[in-house]
Amino acid sequence: MRHLPFALAAATLTLAALPAHATPAEYGEAMFRLATERGCLACHALQPGAKRADGLPPIAPAWVDIARRYRDDPAASERLTRAVMSGSNPKARHWAGKVSEANMPPNAGVVTLREARALVNWILVLVP
Numbered sequence: 337m338r339h340l341p342f343a344l345a346a347a348t349l350t351l352a353a354l355p356a357h358a359t360p361a362e363y364g365e366a367m368f369r370l371a372t373e374r375g376c377l378a379c380h381a382l383q384p385g386a387k388r389a390d391g392l393p394p395i396a397p398a399w400v401d402i403a404r405r406y407r408d409d410p411a412a413s414e415r416l417t418r419a420v421m422s423g424s425n426p427k428a429r430h431w432a433g434k435v436s437e438a439n440m441p442p443n444a445g446v447v448t449l450r451e452a453r454a455l456v457n458w459i460l461v462l463v464p
């Protein structure tokens with residue numbers, strides 16, 4: 337996993353979960369670890385992958401795709417943080433047709449608000 341493009345995570349963000357002296361690489365690694373520990377990566381991948389062997393779409397949108405979609409939206413950080421905490425709305429899927437029928441369950445039981453915000457802000461800069 338170490339070859340992943342951690343350096344893409346720009347240093348311009350608030351390093352909420354880290355000491356202020358963290359380098360971009362340390363920041364990326366810490367956020368990747370947090371995402372792994374909180375179970376996000378059971379459904380999400382950083383990079384869009386090949387189709388699954390069974391031909392079905394991926395379970396959840398790749399985070400690079402999420403970053404591409406929302407990077408120019410100044411309200412995205414707050415809105416996506418809320419979506420992570422309370423889960424996706426089954427009646428208003430944002431990725432309908434692109435990913436599986438699964439919903440994102442509420443993650444409020446596994447992440448704090450601060451962690452969710454830090455993860456979302458990290459995701460939003462994962463744009464090549």
Ligand code: HEC
Binds near residue numbers: 424439
């Ligand atoms: C059980 C699978 C699953 C887990 C675990 C999960 N997600 Fe998701 N996530 C999804 C699905 C499915 C969607 C697409 C929802 C939609 O179409 O609106 C999604 C969407 C998102 C979005 C985009 C929301 C939008 O409105 O476009 C973000 C950001 C996100 N997830 C972050 C996270 C983070 C951070 C975690 C870990 C704390 C996490 N997810 C855990 C399945 C999951």
